[in-house]
Amino acid sequence: MISWQKLNLGATITEPGNARQFLTGDWRTQRPVLDKDACIRCGRCWVYCPEAAYKEDGDGYFSCDLNYCKGCGICAQECPVGAITMVLEE
Amino acid sequence: MAVAKDFSGFKARELPKGEYFSPGHRACQGCGGALAIRLILKAIGNRVIIASATGCMEIISSPFPQTAWEVPWIHVAFENAAAVASGVEAALKALMRKGKLKKEKIFVLAIAGDGGTADIGLQALSGALERGHDFVYVCIDNEAYMNTGIQRSSSTPFGARTTTSPAGKKSIGQMTNKKNVAEIAVAHHIPYVATVCPSHYIDLMNKAKKAALISGPAYIHCLSPCPTGWRCAPNLSIEIGRLAVETGVFPLYEVINGKYKIQYPHRRLKPVREYLQLQGRFRHLTDEYIELIQKKVNEEMARLRAMEKFGSFYETVMANL
Numbered sequence: 062m063i064s065w066q067k068l069n070l071g072a073t074i075t076e077p078g079n080a081r082q083f084l085t086g087d088w089r090t091q092r093p094v095l096d097k098d099a100c101i102r103c104g105r106c107w108v109y110c111p112e113a114a115y116k117e118d119g120d121g122y123f124s125c126d127l128n129y130c131k132g133c134g135i136c137a138q139e140c141p142v143g144a145i146t147m148v149l150e151e
Numbered sequence: 152m153a154v155a156k157d158f159s160g161f162k163a164r165e166l167p168k169g170e171y172f173s174p175g176h177r178a179c180q181g182c183g184g185a186l187a188i189r190l191i192l193k194a195i196g197n198r199v200i201i202a203s204a205t206g207c208m209e210i211i212s213s214p215f216p217q218t219a220w221e222v223p224w225i226h227v228a229f230e231n232a233a234a235v236a237s238g239v240e241a242a243l244k245a246l247m248r249k250g251k252l253k254k255e256k257i258f259v260l261a262i263a264g265d266g267g268t269a270d271i272g273l274q275a276l277s278g279a280l281e282r283g284h285d286f287v288y289v290c291i292d293n294e295a296y297m298n299t300g301i302q303r304s305s306s307t308p309f310g311a312r313t314t315t316s317p318a319g320k321k322s323i324g325q326m327t328n329k330k331n332v333a334e335i336a337v338a339h340h341i342p343y344v345a346t347v348c349p350s351h352y353i354d355l356m357n358k359a360k361k362a363a364l365i366s367g368p369a370y371i372h373c374l375s376p377c378p379t380g381w382r383c384a385p386n387l388s389i390e391i392g393r394l395a396v397e398t399g400v401f402p403l404y405e406v407i408n409g410k411y412k413i414q415y416p417h418r419r420l421k422p423v424r425e426y427l428q429l430q431g432r433f434r435h436l437t438d439e440y441i442e443l444i445q446k447k448v449n450e451e452m453a454r455l456r457a458m459e460k461f462g463s464f465y466e467t468v469m470a471n472l
Binding site: 063072074076077078079080081082083084085088104108109110111112113114117126128129131132133134135137138139147 | 166168170171172173174175176177178180181182183185186189190212213214215216217218219220221222349352378384385386387388389390
């Protein structure tokens, strides 16, 4: 908790994008699993992810950061080759 | 034409990598609005100042003491996003004229929901468009007041069930038609008006970039599918956005200096039932109401196509004056 004496004037937040500290991954009930053999590296999952949880790794594949993935399943729905499947979290 | 000539559109393989709307925001699963903002910021870049009215996109992005924005952002009251954005633009202009700021192009963006645009902020929007400030106004239209619990707004479509327009024996849900704010913006004779949907992401990014590069006010109307309020599965939100475009419920067009151009749908319209049946808010509609909605959609598309034809006719007439 921050006490009110330590607040900035006008309660401004000076650190950009510090919502990253809040991990939304625990909202998830199902998680995306990528089949790399079927993936054509088109990047639709990265484009359509509302959380910006997908990141491009070195080989051109896109991997999901499960710290932030809320498990909405848009990536699995929009994948043109069906390389992503949603698996229930245990 | 005022559209910057050196911009020829984004390519699917070379989209900008920068993320200026960070993960960790509190949007519901499958939120179309968060995706739209992420793509708009990706297109415009980080030299931008944003004024955001109260609404879903403000609530989810700035739970104190955190913020999901990586660009300067100010939260303003429900009705004055356009007024604050015009103040920011005027201040930037004055500071640059006096030499207190380095002269460079800083985009000013106002973001509001459909309630903050069509209902509460309409006068501020109209005033800002009329004064001709160089800014972009983005309306994230999820067709009701979603963050307070799905109350109807004037942007709710005919037949939709919300908590303040419930469906039952004596009511079919929302009884009035959706207010067409894009047409209201066109009536101000501003240089650029466009409608976008995150399902067509390249189109969305191109239009956002064009709107920012243009000098003078620009208005972007963005349909943002809302799984919570539209009562659909979160993984279908992009699919529903795509169907809204392909059935003609939400056609994507741009109006550059009064001249219409329709981008989507460019093929035959799909039946509107395909769009309605995926959403719980339209579940109570009977066949006769679906026919009625289909008729309205056909009329609106015919009107838009006529306007598009009229544009080229108008141009030749004006050229031969």
